[in-house]
Amino acid sequence: MASVILFLTVTGLFFGLVSAGVADNQIDTFGKQSDGSCDLPDTLLKEIQGYQPIVKKIVDKIVNGEYAGRTWDSLAELVDTFGARVAGSEQLEKTIDYVIDKMQADGLENVHTENASVPHWVRGYESAELVKPFRKNLPLLGLGSSIGTPRGGIIAEVLAVESFKEFETIPAEQVQGKIVVFSPAWESYGRTVVYRSQAASVASRKGAVAALVRSITPFSIGSPHTGQQHYQDDVKKIPVACITVEDAQMLLRKYRRGDKMEIHLEMEDRPMEPVVSRNTIGELVGTTFTNTSVVVVSGHLDSWDVGVGAMDDGGGAVISWKALTYLKAMGLRPRRTIRAILWTGEEEGLYGGAAYKDAHKTQEQKEFNFFFESDIGTFEPRGLDFVGNADAECIFREIVKLMAPLNATEFETPTDGGPDISHWTSRGFPGASLLNKNEKYFWFHHSAGDTMAVEDPKNLDKCVALWAAAAYVVADLSVSMPKDVMP
Amino acid sequence: MASVILFLTVTGLFFGLVSAGVADNQIDTFGKQSDGSCDLPDTLLKEIQGYQPIVKKIVDKIVNGEYAGRTWDSLAELVDTFGARVAGSEQLEKTIDYVIDKMQADGLENVHTENASVPHWVRGYESAELVKPFRKNLPLLGLGSSIGTPRGGIIAEVLAVESFKEFETIPAEQVQGKIVVFSPAWESYGRTVVYRSQAASVASRKGAVAALVRSITPFSIGSPHTGQQHYQDDVKKIPVACITVEDAQMLLRKYRRGDKMEIHLEMEDRPMEPVVSRNTIGELVGTTFTNTSVVVVSGHLDSWDVGVGAMDDGGGAVISWKALTYLKAMGLRPRRTIRAILWTGEEEGLYGGAAYKDAHKTQEQKEFNFFFESDIGTFEPRGLDFVGNADAECIFREIVKLMAPLNATEFETPTDGGPDISHWTSRGFPGASLLNKNEKYFWFHHSAGDTMAVEDPKNLDKCVALWAAAAYVVADLSVSMPKDVMP
Secondary structure, three states: OHHHHHHHHHHHHHOOOOOOOOOOOOOOOOOEOOOOOEOOOHHHHHHHHOOHHHHHHHHHHHHHOOOOOHHHHHHHHHHHHHOOOOOOOHHHHHHHHHHHHHHHHOOOEEEEEEEEEEEEEEOOOEEEEEEEOOOEEOOEEEOEOOOOOOOOOEEEEEEEEOOHHHHHOOOHHHHOOOEEEEOOOOOOHHHHOHHHHHHHHHHHOOOOOEEEEEOOOOOOOOOOEOOEOOOOOOOOOOOEEEEOHHHHHHHHHHHHHOOOOEEEEEEOOEEEEEEEEEEEEEEEOOOOEOOOOEEEEEEEOOOOOOOOOHHHHHHHHHHHHHHHHHHHHOOOOOOEOEEEEEEOOOOOOOHHHHHHHHHOOOOHHHHEEEEEEOOOOOOOEEEEEEEOOHHHHHHHHHHHHOOHHHOOOEEEOOOOOOOOOHHHHOOOOOEEEEEEOOOOHHHHOOEOOOOHHHOOHHHHHHHHHHHHHHHHHHHHOOOOOOOOOOO | OHHHHHHHHHHHHHOOOOOOOOOOOOOOOOOEOOOOOEOOOHHHHHHHHOOHHHHHHHHHHHHHOOOOOHHHHHHHHHHHHHOOOOOOOHHHHHHHHHHHHHHHHOOOEEEEEEEEEEEEEEOOOEEEEEEEOOOEEOOEEEOEOOOOOOOOOEEEEEEEEOOHHHHHOOOHHHHOOOEEEEOOOOOOHHHHOHHHHHHHHHHHOOOOOEEEEEOOOOOOOOOOOOOEOOOOOOOOOOOEEEEOHHHHHHHHHHHHHOOOOEEEEEEOOEEEEEEEEEEEEEEEOOOOEOOOOEEEEEEEOOOOOOOOOHHHHHHHHHHHHHHHHHHHHOOOOOOEOEEEEEEOOOOOOOHHHHHHHHHOOOOHHHHEEEEEEOOOOOOOEEEEEEEOOHHHHHHHHHHHHOOHHHOOOEEEOOOOOOOOOHHHHOOOOOEEEEEEOOOOHHHHOOOOOOOHHHOOHHHHHHHHHHHHHHHHHHHHOOOOOOOOOOO
């Protein structure tokens, strides 16, 4: 809750600093009252409510009409044709070329790519085996940026702990030369993922030769999960991988019983020089504001190198592209431009978004009106997760109510609005993330389970309908979304 | 339903053929009336109901008392110490030795093993990779009894079908030299497992070089599942493995779109000569009938070679052993002997049960009163699944009612009563299988997901309490369970 309070305070400080020079219709301050209620001008309220028939029409066409099922088919064709799309891979660049062709065939406008430098890390042969006291294969996935082992691997004794706190109590001389297994209990992704990102650095400081981490998931069927990790600047780099929940728990139990264990770990993973990838962009150009006040809808096209990234984030990328395809096909062109951006290099640290932010920095106040991002699943939609100032919130609350035909009127706030768009939303631009019934998201996340089997055609239809409808309304409204942008 | 009707008819034919020479108290015919109701003698009904305090005491001690949590700890120690226990492995034989020692330490009686010849099949290096049109690792598990590929593997074009019916329509010349992928929709284990057991034979008849089958599970997180398969006598043996649900579906979609695909398949799996393993046995000797009218409680100690077989069937084996441990510790010794049998070689085709049946054939009518088996999970217990004649059913229905303190009074019938005990129950001996909330059983079955993470301490307590209570009552009753045994 500390970060929530901080955010509202910062927003308050900058309230009223609506930037000059925006070639769009701005409105006077109204926003939230001291009692938390909104005081929207009656004309604006009526205007928003007036979009209900258009929203209904969009939903009808996409969920029940001629576009029903097409989004799943498009996503399936994409992931079946190219498979995983990790940053630095030929498959990602081929996918980008394919999407560009398809966007053009769909009639999207200003279809193009913009370069972004992304990390390049290559998974090689990976193997972990418990060799004492009995032999057992330990399925594993090296973590993004991890170095490999020497050829032939290393064999070392195991030291297992449940937490960093427990590890702190262990003298360095007991850790020296060991493989450290971290088997933390699952709390939430946000609270547990620190073990994935920091285990190597924490273990290395006490002389460990490698770190193995319980996969960051609440549920497992023997699958390891990958993800990015970061070496702190001043530590010796050691190999790091996630093993399965089941094996991590087993190793911890054995260690606590006093069993002496050795693991043979071999990883040919290797970090390479960064490469140039591309963000993939297509538009539905607005009738009135063609180069300003753009409404961005986005997801990332890159994935990890296991599974096929149908969920993370093929679904988010494809609904962002297809929302424009269907609006165009329906002849619905709003006043402002809607721009689909399919980010690259998200998984390694939001590189596509960062490059795009830098390239568009000078004009950003004028250029951007609102940012949508879908990167936490495209299961059955629940509503939208808003970030922005109090005035924008009051408007957006009314827009979310229009999603009643999808039974997706839940409004949540504030969040960071999604990882890639946080380059803007963290500085005061308004944005929203797709709320959906993603309770099982981390079951599949960054694992071989991230495939089309996770995606449901009807749910994808509903997600793209919500995406198209919400973006259309924001882009067509008589006023631009209020914002208080920090430099 | 056809098999159900057949079973009742056969039971009817043999009704009344209670064998001579059983040194136990037999009862007159009463059993089910024509309207389906039971007409148990009032004294017998009252006698059964009189066991309620003992059942409650057993439940209290095991679920809420000093034994609470111990069964999970025992199972965890077993699987953590030895890992997977496939027939023919050193780990299985070491586990048997360990259980023998532990049973003796627990004070079980007549602790011993009895030999059984079991198949020996060894999984070697296994790899499948889609090499055209793009490279993708396809996690797989060779199926028990499968041959391997030549060294270096085979590369062949893919032909994918959904069903045997669809495969029938394809001319042999189109199958020649191909790897056939079967991607059947999940119906139920019983209806879908035929693809695992028969795919190699079906594909080989049309000249396929290998068969890959969708894993037999309704749900997957990218895990392959293994299991036994059978070559028909007159076909050329070809390698066969299960791939993940996700990959099977993907290959089928690609095939139907007309994508040309090639897979590189390498399997070093090899069938070996059968070896001698052992069924593991311990008893709580009865006060009155020491060598006759034995009540068997059982599960199998062997497992597949992936995961650690905590669910299939570590749980069933350990509750059968620990039921006796706790009854003995509580000083509860029934009139008849309760015998825990931990079968070996179940996974490859019920070899432990078969050997035991043959060895005890001559005296079986006299020797055995009732067979319990737990081999479909030890999740939260629901009740018991009965097989036997109408008289036995009437008695057993009343016994199941005693399980009210466990909220496990569901009675189902008829089934085959469990795989290993079907050697007897299919011929008219009465038996029962542990009903439990095992809706997710096949998610983990024969996969890396079959581990302690599936087992819950409280549920295991409830299962072993039900096992101990039901076995005690059957073993202590004044009358033996009626049976109509076919030769």
